[in-house]
Amino acid sequence: EAQVTQNPRYLITVTGKKLTVTCSQNMNHEYMSWYRQDPGLGLRQIYYSMNVEVTDKGDVPEGYKVSRKEKRNFPLILESPSPNQTSLYFCASSFSPANTEAFFGQGTRLTVV
Amino acid sequence: AQSVTQLGSHVSVSEGALVLLRCNYSSSVPPYLFWYVQYPNQGLQLLLKYTSAATLVKGINGFEAEFKKSETSFHLTKPSAHMSDAAEYFCAVSVSNTGNQFYFGTGTSLTVIP
Numbered sequence: 217e218a219q220v221t222q223n224p225r226y227l228i229t230v231t232g233k234k235l236t237v238t239c240s241q242n243m244n245h246e247y248m249s250w251y252r253q254d255p256g257l258g259l260r261q262i263y264y265s266m267n268v269e270v271t272d273k274g275d276v277p278e279g280y281k282v283s284r285k286e287k288r289n290f291p292l293i294l295e296s297p298s299p300n301q302t303s304l305y306f307c308a309s310s311f312s313p314a315n316t317e318a319f320f321g322q323g324t325r326l327t328v329v
Numbered sequence: 330a331q332s333v334t335q336l337g338s339h340v341s342v343s344e345g346a347l348v349l350l351r352c353n354y355s356s357s358v359p360p361y362l363f364w365y366v367q368y369p370n371q372g373l374q375l376l377l378k379y380t381s382a383a384t385l386v387k388g389i390n391g392f393e394a395e396f397k398k399s400e401t402s403f404h405l406t407k408p409s410a411h412m413s414d415a416a417e418y419f420c421a422v423s424v425s426n427t428g429n430q431f432y433f434g435t436g437t438s439l440t441v442i443p
Contacts, residue, residue, distance in 0.1 A: 249431070256435060257435060258335075258419060258433045258436050259373075260433075261431060261432075274430060275430075306372055308373075313430065317375045317378065318373075318375070320365075320374070321372050322370075322371060322372050323371075323372055
């Protein structure tokens with residue numbers, strides 16, 4: 217089954233404690249991206265990757281890091297989480313960014329206290 | 330710069346009534362346009378997309394949208410609402426010359442009243 221898998225689904229952490237949210241896709245997609253969803257703001261892109269070892273900033277990259285060492289995986293790293301990073305996070309993948317369907321993970325609800 | 334505006338953060342319709350969710354975009358070049366649906370506690374899934382072919386696009390679950398360049402709009406419609414249509418709907422735009430980004434609207438929450 218074609219899917220994008222994110223882990224964990226729910227996470228509560230404390231300010232400053234490094235965390236990683238994993239994302240894996242089994243569709244051999246080249247393009248992957250991370251979004252955060254906040255009430256009234258819709259989805260905002262954090263980072264995206266066009267292929268292995270190619271990543272770039274989206275609209276709200278501050279406080280986040282990503283890596284793309286393998287085609288299927290695109291982890292999101294919060295080196296020092298802060299309460300304003302409490303949000304719902306989605307990973308997505310597609311064959312290309314422009315005119316093809318993006319497949320989304322189930323989401324990770326992160327709370328930073 | 331590209332942007333998407335969804336008018337109405339909450340829309341309520343009666344079961345069986347017409348659904349109309351509005352989306353206007355801003356783009357200096359021909360865009361690709363999408364509607365996604367998000368059911369509670371789930372990720373987004375594609376309803377339909379416009380990629381410069383037919384201006385009237387049909388999607389899943391009886392939804393359709395019409396691309397109107399003169400109005401820079403891509404409104405989503407469904408003739409008869411079902412209870413199962415209650416969800417959050419997002420309009421999105423991308424253009425191939427922007428560095429490969431998607432831009433989402435702020436979403437419209439659809440409530441269907443029995």
